Amino acid sequence: xxxxxxxxxxxxxxxxxxxxxxxxxxxxxxxxxxxxxxxxxxxxxxxxxxxxxxxxxxxxxxxxxxxxxxxxxxxxxxxxxxxxxxxxxxxxxxxxx
Numbered sequence: 001x002x003x004x005x006x007x008x009x010x011x012x013x014x015x016x017x018x019x020x021x022x023x024x025x026x027x028x029x030x031x032x033x034x035x036x037x038x039x040x041x042x043x044x045x046x047x048x049x050x051x052x053x054x055x056x057x058x059x060x061x062x063x064x065x066x067x068x069x070x071x072x073x074x075x076x077x078x079x080x081x082x083x084x085x086x087x088x089x090x091x092x093x094x095x096x097x
Contacts, residue, residue, distance in 0.1 A: 001009075
């Protein structure tokens with residue numbers, strides 16, 4: 001056997017050993033990819049969709065809170081005006097008697 005033939009035989013042996021070692025890794029990688037595509041990605045999508053819905057609800061609640069705060073301020077002003085008017089009416093009625 002010539003040196004060239006020996007080198008070729010060694011190359012083929014190494015190639016076969018590497019193939020045997022890499023095949024389980026490829027199978028594991030395929031299984032992992034299938035798991036990610038079938039289980040994890042749909043769950044991530046569901047979480048993302050729920051996140052969007054939650055954000056919309058929070059924005060709506062925030063807007064309602066702002067509107068409620070504004071209305072409370074206006075009601076307080078109106079209550080003070082009504083109180084002042086009532087006091088003035090009572091004072092004028094007392095003077096009129």
